Amino acid sequence: MTTTAEARPKLFTGQHLPLVLGVIGLVTLGAFENRAVGTALPTMVREFDALGSFGLANAAPTASYLISLAIAGLWSDRRGPIPTLRAGAVSFAVAQLLVGTATAMPTVIAGRLLSGLAEGLLDVSLMVLVARALPAVLRPRMFSLFAAMWILPSVLGPVLTGVVTEQFGWRWVFLGALALLVPSWLLLRPAMRQSAAGPAPERTAEDAAELEAWRAALPWALAASVALFTMTVAGDHLEAHPVLGGTAVLVALVVLGLAAVRVMPAGTFTARRGFPAVVAVRGLGGAAFAGVGAYLPLLLTLQHHFSPSRAGVTLSITGVCWALGSWLQGREHRFERVTVLRTGLAFMTVGLMVTAFLALSDATTWIGLIGWGFAGIGMGLSSSSLSVLTLDLSDRNNAGRNSSAGQMVATMSIATGLAVSGTLLAFNADDPQPWVFGTIILGGAALAGAGFLAAARVRRPPAATNLGRAGV
Structure with a gap:
């Protein structure tokens, strides 16, 4: 038997x-x-x-x-x-x-x-x-x-x-x-x-309408790409040309916001129950983690006088702890997937709050790095759980669009967060004070906390698995 x-x-x-x-x-x-x-x-x-x-x-x-x-x-x-x-x-x-x-x-x-x-x-x-x-x-x-x-x-x-x-x-x-x-x-x-040998998916009139709506959103995805490119290049020249660079970043942010409305699933901005909440949480968590991680090597170099090689320890912590969190969510356990997701976001929120100790003094360096490790574990738990939930809330007709929608929102939110943080840092570039980095890190903690709250709405609504039309 x-x-x-x-x-x-x-x-x-x-x-x-x-x-x-x-x-x-x-x-x-x-x-x-x-x-x-x-x-x-x-x-x-x-x-x-x-x-x-x-x-x-x-x-x-x-x-x-x-x-x-x-x-x-x-x-x-x-x-x-x-x-x-x-x-x-x-x-x-x-x-x-x-x-x-x-x-x-x-x-x-x-x-x-x-x-x-x-x-x-x-x-x-x-x-x-x-x-x-x-x-x-x-x-x-x-x-x-x-x-x-x-x-x-x-x-x-x-x-x-x-x-x-x-x-x-x-x-x-x-x-x-x-x-x-x-x-x-x-x-x-x-x-x-x-x-390739599997049966072709049966398409309904609703599926065809959704495909057409996604195709209509492609020009807005191109506009978002141009906006991201503009933000990155303008940010690199912000110190030399503050007015021109700042204007370019502001215009790019507006274009990116308009594009986001067109390419995001309906209900993303309000974290509507089901897949829109998954997308919203992915954007919030991605911006929180990546927005802080991008500035930690610079913080360690300027405030704690780490060498470039030592400052790279944050990348190692990120890789190892992220993988550990992802391994933990992949183990067999009795918890619901949403519970695992919220646990990860709670780890990330608390971990980023502890990471803010890096902006205080040398005496708290290792406390802050331990906090970053906890945030990495939280990112591993939540990121992999979001990928699982994306496929759980999809079918053969929309798995591709749902997967790309989540990653697009994460990319746009991360770029927006980096542009805002970069602008804050650029206007204090001559002598960046600890409060600048503290603000960036605590801002990430706030975004992770918002993701924790939105994750409660991830559970599948009755008879609703599709992406739906683009827009809010």
Whole structure:
């Protein structure tokens, strides 16, 4: 007689193992590329004598990533995840070739734009592929693996990139990524064939209307991409041109707000029960965590006199603690998914409040870093839970759009938070006082607290799983 434990599907079995290994390979590859750029880019701009293009090269992927998410969501729902995944892999390969063989900075920037496009296509298509190829009970563990694959890139990525750059040249950082792309792709082929062989989803008139509404929102996603790009570039020049840069940031924020209204699911701003609340919580939590994490190395360098290498400890804490939180949510337990989500947001809120001790004095440095660790665990618990809830509240007709909507809102909210924080810091750039950093960190804690309150509305409303029309 078969027991319940024996009948329960397992992630690392012959049936699911190729998919798991292939996804692990692609996620790890993307994580290493993300971490490698930050290490190699200073060398690249010096070699090309193009220091002024540093901000542009950093901003390019964010802009293309946002419009890519919108395209990927629509494409994956209309044609399935395979064409989107294939386009993402090809775009990633071409991006690495462009950057790895570049002879001038414009080629690097073109490669970085294509890299952002590839990231959006891969992120959404992998989510949809997981939704179609894995039973729901395995999704929490799968998303915990997503987070775990960022540990080694976060801890070893900068060191490995530095060694490769010094010994062989920065070009091999990008060209070497192509060697890992091929085996990852081959491992995904069985799951891709399974997804392609599945029955085509039945579309109702309501589904068709939702697809049309999402397609109509694409120009607004493009406007949001341009606004994000403008904010990043203007922020880099805010100190030199405060009036012009400040005006550009303000106009970009207005455009971003208008675009957000068009591309967000209806009810996001009011955290309407069900999927809109999931999107709202993702935006609040993402802005809270990323908005604080971006400034911690600078805070440690200026206020606590850490060296650049020591200040990077926050990145290591982020990677390890995020993965730990994600692993915890993926374990078997008796708690509801919403309870796990709210626990994560509570950890993040309290952790960020403790992190604010970093803005006080040297005597509280390690207290603040411990608080940041708790915030990282909270982010791991909540982020992976939100991914699970997104698929739980989706079906084959809208999993792509729902996945891309959540990530788009997170991207826009993070960029908005960074623009506001960057403006605050820019007007105190000559001698930033501890209160500036304290304000940024406590502001993040307030956003996480708002996410904790909104998470109570995540539970599925009766007979409502679809994304719904764009707008509020």
